[in-house]
Amino acid sequence: MILLEENKRSKAGKMLMYLYIISVVMIFAGLTSAYIVRRAEGNWRYFDLPTIFQVSTLLILASSLTHHLALVAAKKNQFNKISIYLIITLVLGIGFAFSQVIGWQQLINIKVHLVGNPSESFIYILTGMHLVHMIGALVFLTIVTIQSLKYYFHKDNYYLLDLCAKFWHFLDILWVYLFFFLLIIR
Numbered sequence: 001m002i003l004l005e006e007n008k009r010s011k012a013g014k015m016l017m018y019l020y021i022i023s024v025v026m027i028f029a030g031l032t033s034a035y036i037v038r039r040a041e042g043n044w045r046y047f048d049l050p051t052i053f054q055v056s057t058l059l060i061l062a063s064s065l066t067h068h069l070a071l072v073a074a075k076k077n078q079f080n081k082i083s084i085y086l087i088i089t090l091v092l093g094i095g096f097a098f099s100q101v102i103g104w105q106q107l108i109n110i111k112v113h114l115v116g117n118p119s120e121s122f123i124y125i126l127t128g129m130h131l132v133h134m135i136g137a138l139v140f141l142t143i144v145t146i147q148s149l150k151y152y153f154h155k156d157n158y159y160l161l162d163l164c165a166k167f168w169h170f171l172d173i174l175w176v177y178l179f180f181f182l183l184i185i186r
Contacts, residue, residue, distance in 0.1 A: 010059055010159045012100070013105050013159070013163055014163065017163055017166060017167060020022075020140075021166075021167070021170050023173070024133060024170075025174075028126075028129070028130075028174060028178070029130065031122075031125065031126055031129065032126070032178075032181055033150050034122075035122045035181075035185070036185065038118050038122070039118075039119070039185070043117065043118065043138065044117070044118065044119045045112075045116075045117040045119045045120060046109075046186050047110060047112055047119070047145075047186075048118070049103075049183055050102070050103040050104075050106035050107055050108075051106070052102045052103045052106060053099070053100075053127075053179060054183075055099050055174065056095075056096050056099035056100055056103065056175075057175065058108070058181050059092050059093075059096040059099060060092070060093045060096045060100075060103060060171070060175050060176075061172065061173050061176070062092050063088075063089045063092035063093050063096065063168070063172070064168060064169050064172040065162075066085045066086075066088045066089040066092065067085070067086070067089045067141075067165050067168045068165065068169075069081070069085045069163055070082050070085035070086045070089065070148070070161065070165075071158065071162060071165050073085060074153040074154060074155065074158040074161055075120075075155050075158060076155065077154050077155050077156075079148075079151050079153075079154070082146065082148045082161075083148040083149050083152055086141065086144060086145040087145060089145075089168070090138070090141055090142060090145055091118065093134065093137070093141060093168075094138065095120050095140050096175075097131060097134060097135065098132065100127055100130075100131050100134075103127065104124065104127070107120075107124075119186075123182065126178055126182065127178070130171070130175055130178055133171055133174075134139060134175075136173055137164075137167055137168055139170050140164050140167065141164055141168065144160060144161055144164045147160065147161075148161070
């Protein structure tokens with residue numbers, strides 16, 4: 001009976017995660033569509049993306065790899081590796097967040113501000129919205145990492161780790177999309 005209840009909760013949790021991901025996709029689809037429409041109206045300032053955004057892209061890609069390795073380790077009962085990979089993922093994720101803030105500082109240095117030309121506002125809105133979701137993922141990852149230090153995850157119990165990985169990989173894909181979108185459609 002307890003196993004049946006856990007199965008129901010895990011299905012509900014996955015469904016909620018997928019609904020959340022779909023809603024985030026809709027938000028960013030709307031924002032990037034608005035970007036394209038507004039750009040076509042004219043009065044658009046062109047500027048280069050901060051170089052640190054390339055670094056942040058590498059950081060988030062590396063963090064996705066280490067998160068995946070943590071999940072693989074859980075399926076093999078490699079308890080110490082789970083924690084090590086999750087800690088590395090957490091450090092890379094925090095590095096990503098700081099690189100975004102550094103990117104905003106680089107934008108300010110070239111006189112690109114949140115309030116001003118629409119192209120300037122969009123860069124902050126798109127990257128800021130992603131960072132807000134990333135902070136939520138970092139909180140989730142911190143909880144999962146603490147659980148891993150208590151040897152909570154193993155081959156028969158990695159549901160929460162898997163859910164965290166799905167969300168993390170989604171944010172990784174979303175950032176790569178945003179990065180190339182902003183790089184190509186200027």
